[in-house]
Amino acid sequence: MENRFGVKDFFLFLLLGGLIVLVILAMFQFDRQWDHVRAISNELAEQKRTLRDIRDLLERGITVSTTQPTEQVAPAFERIAAARRMPDFAMGDRVVDAFGGGVARLTPLLSGDAAASVVQDYVLESLCTRDPDTLEWKGLLATDWTVTDNTQGFDEKYEAFAAAKRAEGLSDEEIAHHPDAPRSIIIDFKLRRDVRFSDGVPMTADDVVFTYNFIMNEQIAAPRHRAYLRRIASVEKTGPYAVRFTFIEPYFEAFELAASFQVMPAHFYGSFTPEEFNQSVGYLLGSGPYRMPNPTSWKPGMLIELRRNEEYWGVAPPFERLVFREITNDTARLTAFRNGDIDIFGASPQQYQEMVKDSVLVARSHHFEYQNPVGGYRYIAWNQHRNGKPTAFADKRVRQALTMLIDRDRLVDEIMLGYAVKATGPFNPAGQQHNPDVQPWPYDIERARALLAEAGFVDRNGDGILEDASGRRFTFSLTYPSGNPNYEAMVLAIKDAYARAGIVVQPDPLEWSIFTTRIENKDFDAITLGWTSGIETDIFQMFHSTQAMAGGDNFVSYRNEELDRLIELARKTIDPAKRLPLWQQCHAILHEDQPYTFLFFPKSLVFIDKRFKNVKVTRLGMNPRAEWYVPAAEQRYTQ
């Protein structure tokens, strides 16, 4: 009898396959259970340790004092404390945010993207923070600081010292780090004594020194951070809770560099070899108000969820968890916001305009449009030197004319739909470097034509296009990053504007890597792009003549000696009262010279779910999430 493969065998195989699938699923389930059990046992271990500490303390005896505690709540928490006093304040609920791109790693120093630093800012803390409204520095991990300013006559002293040491044969690098070298700025910080990392270990000055040495270790893959910190000569421990930052040469951002130094725990990060650290993806542990559920086990693809640090030394934030989802597709993200799956949505101008008209959406959420101080500006950069020869843009009159040919108000209205502020220079109009006396170049075609004629560009043969003295037509290519609809619309508008004056523009979209290579080699006519800025922007990189070398950021080869002098002076001036007028003079010079045509500063547009209260716009952008809260009745995630 033939035993053919029939229907019954098919079902047998199907059953077998089904059993295998169930076993695999069961293995998944066991893994999940195991993760939960491990998390519980970790928490129990921490609790046991806390109880043991308390028991030890009780056995040693506690004195109850009637005087006020010597260390007050850090001034950085005043605003959060004010939020807590509001009548309907309640702890609890979660904030669900969405990133537009994947987060590749969360380990500090290694990750390059902005999304990772958003997450890290909740877990790691810096020595000071800026007050969102007054912009003053308030102590966070530091209680007090003194700045010793030796910048007077520093240059001569340093040169004398350097000359003497060079005669002994030391290199410039060795001279800079020589223990006897004169130091321009010395900042002494006193640290809080009650700070604990989220695993209970107390923070001391050793952690600050460890962080500095860790970053400067050449084996750690953090070349970007090392570049920032090269101005620091040393970070030394001057007491169990005191550190001293010494700077090599005077630099106006010295205090900011030291104050925004994020302290990494020595006992945690010191336990890895450099190779292990470089390859890690999710090693994140700090002293901040939130913590990763497990400081080592995060992998990309896993949900990023921060839990409230119950051992936090400061005022506990209201939200029990912060969740960061990853939704790459724009439409999906908007739909997720409409569904209430995410609580915060950053909109493009077109999306924002649509959403504001939707009454259901507006009833369910707050919406804000504001000028972000670290938001950048868009510009057109005119290359003044290409292939060893000066270009048509080397003439200041041509650049001024090109600026006057663009109706920037119209660009703001039609492309950014009004959600932008016209720019007259590289400084944020809301900031203090901005010179209020600088008036933007007007949109004036006649005046522009006159300037171009002065520079030698006239329509000589009646074809509607300008030619120079040798009969060559005025045409150039405008290069921009491809794949971005904002840039495309803008370039087309610019092309149209210039066509009216008789200038032919060829739009040249390029893929990002090729674009950056072309810029580095200065192989372009004009580009349109954006720079990010800060509360106080240092324009050295972009406009100083020494940065016009290959690979530098002054890729238009712009030179102005007066500007160079002002920039150098401003960078060395520590006193803001003296420095800000210098930046304002720079602004005036840049406005006159127009190395870039400064277009506009886009505004930030955001929708936030209405259940969050105390959401405000501050001078630093939206106020920190620790100041928000959700009244008990409206909480959505309650577990």
Next chain:
Amino acid sequence: MLNYIIRRLLLMIPTLVGITLVVFWVMALAPGGVGASLLSAEGAMRPQEREELRKYLNKRYGLDQPKWKQYLRWVNQISPLGFEVDDAGNYGKFTFKAPDLGESMPRGRPVIDLVAEALPVTLLLNLLTVPIIYAIAVTTGIYAARHRGTALDVSTGVLFISLWSLPVMWVGVMLIGFFANRDIIQLFPTGGLHSTMADQMTFLPRFVNGTWERGWLLDTLWHLALPVICLTYGGFAFLSKLMRAAMLENLAADFVRTARAKGVGERAVLFRHVLRNSILPLITVAAGLLPGLLGGSIIIEQIFSLNGMGRLMIDAINQRDRELVLSITFVISLISLLSLLLSDILYAVADPRVSYE
């Protein structure tokens, strides 16, 4: 047969060398080097550190050596038979060693880790789609062949071809916009693999405090529903038509006439005689599917925010991540060649007339 298999396996080596050589040179000649990894979120450049980063990467990965040296270094790294290399880059003896897929430069992580994270998602998606496509396509193909010319045959043909002509990127976004939208009807989630509260859920669905909770397993399947729909709808047309054509060809054959004359029932004729012969083209196609299983679908993954192999590959290309692109290409080519070999062997098994002697 064994002879044939060994010959084919040995022939794979020059093919693989050729593929990797071409990919390596294309990547090496492509403009825009490591600069792509400095992309900032809004397309605005960061005004510092470019030079530091480049010096660091050159030192670490030997990017400043001549290209042919770099290629040979990579071949040595990936081959199971080669010179051993220790951490400092010194070469030891020529021996058997474990192939090392290398390290992704912009991310600084071993390639094998990246692939191990992306592969399960892609595999899960494809292991759900392929049986569905096959089940529907084969049954409709058989049915259409049997009832050729009827309304059902014509209508399924028209339906499948029109489904095939709908572009995936549009359908994906439409599905999210209509079926995942609270304002219209929310049947499915907007994307991702798990809900926000997924780790609090039990594995199987159950009633918790009176409300029905989906459970982790059903939650994952629910999240996969829309991506699987997007992946399957276009696949029916090709296979169904193929099946139908093969069956029609066989239904007109002499041995079928003989079988019917013999008195064999229509059902037995169809399933026991005709089907076995018609399945041969499908085996060929099935073997070609295996590389696709691993390659992933970049569009679906982007729309539904799934971190699969497609996303990995496209990110690697955009960042000019040479090690990652080479490694993934190598693995996929290897699997393609092996699956072609497998389909040839299955052919010989299914059809006794085929012989490789």
